[in-house]
Amino acid sequence: MMRETLVEPKDKRESRERLPVLLPLPFPGPLDYLPPSVGDIPEPGTLVRVPLGRREETGCVWDVDSTVPPDLAAPPGPAIDVRRLRPIRATLDIPRLPQSLRRFVDWLAAYTLTPPGLVLAMALRACNTDTPRPRLGWTRGETDPADIRMTPARARVLGALGNAPRSTGDLASLADASPAVIRGMAAIGLLRETPLPPEAHFATLDPAFNPPVLSPGQAEVAQELRAGVDARCFSATLLEGVTGSGKTEVYLEAVAEALRQGRQVLVLLPEIALSAQWAERFTKRFGAQAAIWHSDLGTKRRRITWRAVLDGQARVVVGARSALFLPFVDLGLIVVDEEHDTAFKQEDGVTYHGRDMAVVRARLADVPIVLASATPSLETVANVEAGRYRHLHLADRHGGALMPDVELLDMRTHPPERGLFLSPVLTDAIEQSFARGEQAMLFLNRRGYAPLTLCRACGFRMECPNCSAWLVEHRVRHELACHHCGHTEPMPPTCPGCQAENSLVPIGPGIERILEESRARFPDARILVMASDTLGSPQATAEAVRQISAREVDLIIGTQIVAKGWHFPHLTLVGVVDADLGLGGGDLRAAERTVQLLHQVAGRAGRAEAPGHVFLQSYVCEHPVMKALVSGDYQGFLAQEAAQRRPGFWPPYGRLAALIVSAHTAEAADRLARTIGEHAPRIPGVQILGPAPAPLALLRGRHRRRLLLRAPRNIAVQPILRHWLAGLRTASQEKVEIDIDPVSFL
Known part of the structure; x- marks a missing residue:
């Protein structure tokens, strides 16, 4: 009798053979690859090396099933025949990216209409894909010291070594001996090279180190925040307090609770300048420094911090909005300090609002988030009024001030x-x-000495050649500067318009x-x-x-x-x-x-x-x-x-999306903006404003036009925009940028 062979249906066979890999490039979604020819099939979150054309790229094995809400998700692209797929070349020896981060990348990309690979690029920017060399140190060798001529330096090395292995630098410093002495001892068998444990770049934080003395009102609010952390589920809380009321000390008690539970914490600040005084207060409270994350960190420090977050060694990170994309493995709390600050809005590249996306990150990770401010934004207050956020209030300044x-x-x-x-x-x-x-x-x-310089003889105004902006005089630097594009030029001795001497005067x-x-x-x-x-x-x-x-x-x-x-x-x-x-x-x-x-x-x-x-x-x-x-x-x-805003469905009672059209010439920008405007959707309740010149109609040498889509809150703007721009064709020098929930209208 013939033995029957069970054959899987083609669709199941292909789904098992193909693996989606998201690359940090502007593709509309993950690309399909075959599993590596040797080794196990990598799981989602694994960082891999894959072929792309004639080069090789680092990517992340992605999830097959998306958790993006249907009204935000883009339609899937056509599947490529499995016979055309190429295999993954290698998996990297790096822990997998957490699922909450992968879900966050997908969600932010869908919400902002950004290719997900560009969002992933922000998460991988500090990832070092090189295999780290193991740290090596020294322990006692097998040679008996009694059989060797023992010099004072050698004796000091053995005495400093004790029973624990030490690095060359530590051993040389403790023994007051040169590295050459240590290498010589290894050559004759007195010392043996041995792997050292991974270096601890961040000290242990002690939640009981220096607890503050809180007023009754502060203690009550702190207890509410601790309870939110202890609940281990998503909640959003507005911590409002007058300036000087001790909001930082109070939310640090929630941080302490997360540390007691062995979990990680992210604190977002609007400006990196604030990190100095904040870090001092944090160290006073917990006995050690938090991990700092911002654009001024050197490459080496960024890589160390990124890996320490992924390994769980960095327990508390304080940083700018980009810290949202760090690979937290056990996030227990997010705090957004000065939540009203518009500096949380990322205007270039991937446009997103750090405060709003922090709430999304907390919801996807199922952890509480605290939004702290003395002057909360109308968006946050509206969420409190709608019952989506709870509200805690500190009404008095600390210490009786x-x-x-x-x-x-x-x-x-x-x-x-x-x-x-x-x-x-x-x-x-x-x-x-x-x-x-x-x-x-x-x-x-x-900033600067005066925002405008003009000629008292003819009225000529010093203007930036690249932007629709006046040049600002910086007298200390003896120059005129544009604060939008960075253009600078020396102050001319005569008016460029009428050539009058000593006629240029500062205004304002x-x-x-x-x-x-x-x-x-x-x-x-x-x-x-x-x-x-x-x-x-x-x-x-x-x-x-x-x-x-x-x-x-x-x-x-x-x-x-x-x-x-x-x-x-x-x-x-x-x-x-x-x-x-x-x-x-x-x-x-x-x-x-x-x-x-x-x-x-x-x-x-x-x-x-x-x-x-x-x-x-x-x-x-x-x-x-x-x-x-x-x-x-x-x-x-x-x-x-x-x-004033509610009747017209202006935020936070409605939704806005801006389309910024730019080109090298005004004619090209006008033509493209008109084309987009002519194909604007006609949907009840949705209004299209423009096209019109942007307030900064010329920025960094590009001519700009704007359109604004306004809709009630119950209408998702992403599907409308996706359908509106689906068939748009642009020339190489033309660009259309989408800003969901714009903050700046320049």
Whole structure:
């Protein structure tokens, strides 16, 4: 009798033979490969080397089944015949990427309409695919020391060695001997080379090291946060507290709970400059430093940190928004500090909002997330009102400190002297602060000496050749600069328009001009400037913070960097040079951003025993923003903002997506934008605005046009956009970028 052979159906046979591999390249999805010719079939998350054309690429074996919601998922591409597939060449000796990270890559790519490979590239940017060389050290050899002439150096080496293997460097240092002595001892058998355990790059964190003394209100909120961590499931919590209320100390108690459970924690900060003071407070609390992650880290340190996160050795990571893509293996908590800050929005490359994607990352990992702010965003407040987030509130400043008094200075009533920008009322108050031995701060969110330079003879304005922007004078550097593309040029001796000599004059103030005025007005004051121009690294920021805390500075002059969560106990007076700056233009969030920024700036004053005072120089004192700042009624202001946005389905009560069309010529940009506009979808409830020139119609040499899609919250915009742009053909120099949930409208 013939033996029957069972043959699998073709579709099952092919699904077993083909493996999807996601490459860090702009393909629409994973590419199919055959399993390697030798060894086990790699599981999802395994990093592999695969052929691509004539070269070889590193990729990740991907999941067959997607967890992306159907309304976000792109339709699958056509399957390639299994006979055309090539095998995976090698698997890398690196732990598998966690499933929660792979799901996050898929979700973010689908939500932002980005090729998933470009998102994976951000997750693999610091991955070192080279096989690490084992660390080798020395232990005792088999030769009996009694049979060898024992020199003092050799005796010291054996004495320092003890029973534990040591590296050459450690052994040489402990024994006060040269590496040559150690190698000589190995040659005669006194020492034997042996593998060393992996190096511990991050010290152990102790959740019980230095617990803070919390007020009853802080302790109650901290207990709520600890309970959220202990529940081991997704929850989102807004931790709102007035400036100086101790939000950091409170959420660090949730971090301590995660550490007690042996889990990992991610803390996101909007600016890397903040990491210096934050790291100092963290070390004081837990006895060791957290792992730091930001763009200024060197390549070696980034690779060490990336691998330590994947190995579970790095228990707490504090970093910028890119830390979202680290391969946490046992994430137990995410914290987003200063959640309202627009610096969490990534504008270039893959566009995403770090705060919103942190919530997604927490939900996919099934862990709690804490969003902390003194001025929460309207988006977060709307989620609280809808019951999606819970709300915890710290109403009082820590240690009995009081909120500062906020006073409006009407510049029409108290104008500065001609050619100056500080009201006499403000300068007198600063002098009085100095007389009491206290510190003062002047805030102006504008770098450089002057935002505009023009000719007094013909009116010619110095403009960037690559952007629709005026050149900013930087008098310290003796140049004009564009803050959008980086173009610089020396200040010309004559007007480029009419050739008049010495006719170019600065218009308006930047912080360099305020510094010049302050030096003339307060000649004995020790002045420090805090701006991205002067603080080029976290180390420079840490030194500036040290000087302020040590009272080596009398007057701080700064841009928005001073509005972050600094704690300067001796700072009692804050003067905002131009409180109206930021209110102009058609930005949807202009008023909200201005209130948040100035409220945060004001919150630097009076954080200890001495009371604080804030002066806002304004020409529009009747503006709702100014009234909200003086009254301190932030909730009332948000209610007004919500009432204005809700009827028109503006965020957070509707959805927005921006299409930015760019080309090398204005004609090409107009033509492509018109074509896209002519094919705009016609769907009830969905409105298409534009095309129109972008506010920055020329940026880095490219002409830009914008279209805006607006829809109610119950309509997913991704399928609409995908269908709208499906058949679009663009020339090589033309580009269409999609920004889901835009923050900037430039």
